[in-house]
Amino acid sequence: MTIRLGLVGFGGVNRALVDILRGRRDDVGGYFTVTAVSDLYQGSAFAAGGLDLDLLRELPLVRGALESAPGGSTKADNDALVASPDVDVVVEASVTDPLRGEPALTLCRAALSAGKSVVTANKGPAVFALRDLLALAATHGVHFLFEGAVMSGTPVLRAARLAYPGAKFSGFRGVLNGTSNYVLGRMESGASLAEAVKEAQREGYAEADPTADIEGHDARLKVVILANLLLGADLRPSDVACDGLSGLDPRQVAQAPAGAPPGRWKLIGRAQRHPDGRVEAEVGPLRLELDDPLAGVCGPTNALTLEADDLGPTTIVGPGAGRAQTAFALLSDLLELRARHGVGS
Ligand code: HSE
Numbered sequence: 001m002t003i004r005l006g007l008v009g010f011g012g013v014n015r016a017l018v019d020i021l022r023g024r025r026d027d028v029g030g031y032f033t034v035t036a037v038s039d040l041y042q043g044s045a046f047a048a049g050g051l052d053l054d055l056l057r058e059l060p061l062v063r064g065a066l067e068s069a070p071g072g073s074t075k076a077d078n079d080a081l082v083a084s085p086d087v088d089v090v091v092e093a094s095v096t097d098p099l100r101g102e103p104a105l106t107l108c109r110a111a112l113s114a115g116k117s118v119v120t121a122n123k124g125p126a127v128f129a130l131r132d133l134l135a136l137a138a139t140h141g142v143h144f145l146f147e148g149a150v151m152s153g154t155p156v157l158r159a160a161r162l163a164y165p166g167a168k169f170s171g172f173r174g175v176l177n178g179t180s181n182y183v184l185g186r187m188e189s190g191a192s193l194a195e196a197v198k199e200a201q202r203e204g205y206a207e208a209d210p211t212a213d214i215e216g217h218d219a220r221l222k223v224v225i226l227a228n229l230l231l232g233a234d235l236r237p238s239d240v241a242c243d244g245l246s247g248l249d250p251r252q253v254a255q256a257p258a259g260a261p262p263g264r265w266k267l268i269g270r271a272q273r274h275p276d277g278r279v280e281a282e283v284g285p286l287r288l289e290l291d292d293p294l295a296g297v298c299g300p301t302n303a304l305t306l307e308a309d310d311l312g313p314t315t316i317v318g319p320g321a322g323r324a325q326t327a328f329a330l331l332s333d334l335l336e337l338r339a340r341h342g343v344g345s
Helices: 012-023 053-058 078-083 104-113 123-139 156-162 178-188 193-203 217-230 250-254 323-340
Strands: 003-008 032-039 043-046 089-092 117-120 169-175 263-273 279-289 301-308 312-319
Touching: 003 012, 003 078, 003 323, 012 032, 012 053, 012 323, 032 053, 032 078, 043 078, 078 104, 089 104, 089 323, 104 117, 104 123, 117 123, 117 323, 123 217, 156 217, 169 217, 178 193, 178 250, 178 263, 178 301, 217 263, 217 279
Parallel strands: 003 032, 003 089, 089 117
Antiparallel strands: 032 043, 169 263, 169 301, 263 279, 301 312
């Protein structure tokens, strides 16, 4: 029996997920059927027996594209997808709203309340309602998984949840935004901030409006998720002080101050639990000495150093962005769901 997926959002990430599923039909792809797709711009398509993945993938990314699929329409229909008896799991990959997490948050609530597990790469729902969504999932006997929201396919959330039995996390520090890390590397080689951002856009790392990447707002959302999940905090983005790269003097980045040990500037997101239980978190540029594992993380790569009582720091390094990498995170969540339901490992 396959698990029937309803895809919400049919941009780069869910299209990349379809690519993985069709490329691995004889393997993990065979565990899943896509029975519904809904996208605000491209419309929707529903087929109880499963949509043809080759056909889906050939659709151009244009307004109303899903109309030409079987059961297709030019209109998105997230409500019908969430209510559909032919959808077991909702795979949510729409754009993050950094202010309220909507409309993804409402959609996740509706899906969980309807008894469907949710897998998402969207930061918004986990930032603004992590505890509520986990509790709602538990109430309805389903699951809410969001590995792709932090460090794309690099499985930091799963590692922290499953690979440290007995560990009590006291804090973390991370390079949590690939674009800004790439930009800092270029500034280190003498480029101005504006030149480096243009290069990042040319390379496809930065958003069309790169402000959230460069000013630390994207990293701040990831800090909130990590602090709330790993340190039991209850932070909102406004609780996290945030500085970006625009205040940095490029000469400072390119050249070490006289007498200073060799080092590198990094945009660091961090949080610390204090003995009284309070959790403090911030995002800002820091000059790290070269023996810090985070100092060696270059280009669009991300890394997270977790601090655990009785263990000390451990660092996980890997891709932090990219459609295929984020789609891989969705796949990893889907496979965990399958295993949780006792149909595979
Ligand atoms: N734009 C982000 C980055 C990836 O550059 O890391 C999505 O959070």
